Amino acid sequence: MAITNNNIDKLTNLEMSIQISLNGLSFCILQKDTNTISFLKNIEFEKRLNPLELLEQLKSVFNSEKSLQNNFNKVIVIHDNELSTLVPKPLFKEDALADYLKFNSKILKSDFITYDDVILGESMCVYVPYININNYVYEKHGAFIFKHVSTVLIESILQAEKNSETPKVYVNVSSGHFELIAVNKAKLLFYNTFEYTSKEDFIYYILFTAEQLNLNPEVFNLVFIGDINNDDEYYKIAYRYVRHVSFGNRNDSFSFSELPQSSYSNFALIKSF
16 A cells, blocks of 8 residues: 655655554665665564554654654555454455454454555455554655555565475564464465464464464474574474474565674565565
């Protein structure tokens, strides 16, 4: 989804992506002419915020970070929340957006609902963006693009798995929640977001999903991306119950002024370019 206006600002070689979550914020700046990621910042909140508090945090970061005060040729906002669902394209009707969401998300009559075309997934992602965030970004930067995090993850993972013949379960780990994407032979099997507070929650959702999809923990490949490493208790408990556990790779071609935490961290943020 793109929000546009008729203002023509001075073009620059800078592009910015922002990942918005009630648990934190992430920022990435791409120097397009040199294909270099020149700025990368992650902010994790001490507690889960509400949308009004989230906006105040975003304003504070924009006011304090000089790098974010540049003009940008392109701005991308990634909405990372559980207020989404996937609808197969043959079943999708634009006038039924609220009906798709109400079965698995708490939505209000006043909520703005929109959708992304998940091209490789042959589906539509119906979701509620943080409209107060969109309004603020529009006021600050004019025209910009916004997507749901699931759109970026599904498109990127299906592209990476286009020649694969084995089932894989990708888990994109963030503070307090993770996205699970199951694929097989370049086809999307399953997508959902799960909240967790303990390692037992974490492995339960993974194993329960695998069971529902008839995936054997002795056979399928579990691939971690996002904020996790092999010292984490979440990795260790997964390694105990799933035979094949590995870390993914963004496989990007960018240079970095400062290296990310790993080759699989900030997956959606960086893959959104």
